[in-house]
Amino acid sequence: MYSHKKSPLVWFSHITVLVLVVLWTIPTFGLLVTSLRDKDQIVASGWWTSLSTSTQNLIYRTPGEAGQTEEDGLYINTGNALEDGAGKVSRFGTSSLRPQEFEVGQTVDLDDGMQLTVEENGDYRLTSPESFGRRGERIFVTAEIPPRFTFENYRNVLTAEGIGQSFLNSLTVAIPSTIIPVLVAAYAAYALSWMKFPFRNLLLAIIVGLLVVPLQMSLIPLLKMYNAIGQTFDVPAKTYVGIWLAHMGFGLPLAIYLLRNYIAGLPRELMESARVDGANDFMIFNKIILPLSYPALASFAIFQFLWTWNDLLVATVFLGNSEQTIVLTARLRELLGSRGGNWEILTASAFVSIIVPLVVFFALQRYLVRGLLAGSVKGG
Structure with a gap:
């Protein structure tokens, strides 16, 4: 009688994943407990003693x-x-x-x-x-x-002056900065996968190379270029359009790489059948490629939204810290700075800032693994 036994490598993989989950969960749980504790007890003892005197x-x-x-x-x-x-x-x-x-x-x-x-x-x-x-x-x-638990820490953060406007500003930055790169990268990925044109492989190699370019190295040249264009056409420097374009530029290499791997793995017979029926590239892309690419689109959208929502550097450079455009991360930084070293403000602010990313992640997480594994295995 044949008995199936899991290899040591499978057990090692499972244990490694479990350890990583525990290592990420424990600090997050500790942060949550700390955000609900009395401010004096936070200073007096660690979160693991929260249930004892x-x-x-x-x-x-x-x-x-x-x-x-x-x-x-x-x-x-x-x-x-x-x-x-x-x-x-x-x-x-x-x-x-x-x-x-x-x-x-x-x-x-x-x-x-x-x-x-x-x-x-x-x-x-x-x-x-x-x-x-x-x-x-x-x-x-x-x-x-x-032990004393309270929502006063969250009340102090949520009722701070300007938090509501900063929340809307972050949404104004994050949503277009996610949608625009996804759309542009989808068109580019289809062209690099199924359209024939000169230097296609060279262009793909350049895009892959851009994945390792640090944001800090390209931020200042990009800002100078944007300011020069703004002065030429008499456009204000600190606008949402500028940060949308910046996030699009920083996000496109990864987006094109992920989507190209997925789209290149789709069955060739679908495209050939569509061409036989008289469909052009634009029709094939809209009628066939986009509906089949939802997992890859959603997986990149999760990463892009998390990055733009939690961004502080790019938002500070392209938007500044004016009351009309300051984003949530910058507002929470100012709130923490004005309160000195109050840990209760820091922990509550951290959970306020991750509410929206958590909603986005759990809404799209079923597509995440499918999108990341896209193109890794091709059928015969």
Whole structure:
């Protein structure tokens, strides 16, 4: 009896794919968890501890004279040093040099006859024989804080000024910058596959060579050329047309290469039968090639859209950072820069920026593998 056994190479391939999936999934999941955590807990501990309590050093300032009451000749300030009263205080202090100087429940003497008591639940009582000042006193507490999850990070990002306009600007850049190269490359790929003309193979070799040209090397010459044309025809420099043309130029080599491999692998009998029926190249392309090329078109459209949506360099060069044209990636960069090193803003911004690419990917992913493998195997 014959038993089919998988070769070691197949098992190695499966394990490698599984490892790669895990290596990509874990950081993404950690980023998502971090974006939903309280900003203080993000700094205090890693995302893998998000379901356990974390030890945090907090600073609380009493309201001073604005929150004082008078009782038996003493001025009193009371309240809770923990946010929302959640957590358990283990130590407290009144100086940044000694934040864990006292035990909870202990009454300590401060300057000018003031006394301070901090309880385990965060409640404090501060008394003074004289009226408190406007700024109040600082209380340093070390507390065990339970897990806290919030949508406040996303609320801060989504309600930031200009986010909506930047979102529309990114769509205005990404959609035409995806459609235009796909259409141009489809025509070029058909010509390189099934039309006879001089230097066809040389042209194909040049296109393949352009795949390895770095964007940074060609960006400045392209910008100079575009500005020269704009000055000649009196066209504004910072326009959407410029960035559409730039993305088209950078995306065409890969698009033509992928689509040419796919179209060249289509059965020759289809084209010959169409020519016998009197169809010309334009009719063959529109009636036969395009309907059969949806997998290859969709696979490149995914890559092109992801690149143009996440692009920052080309958008900054060709559009600038004006309020009318700034894209989402540039807006989120400015938002992060204005907030210093706030990790909660960075993580929430990252997930806001990938929402649209995820929708595009899952909508077209069934064509992705078919399009990438197109032309790798030809039937006899």
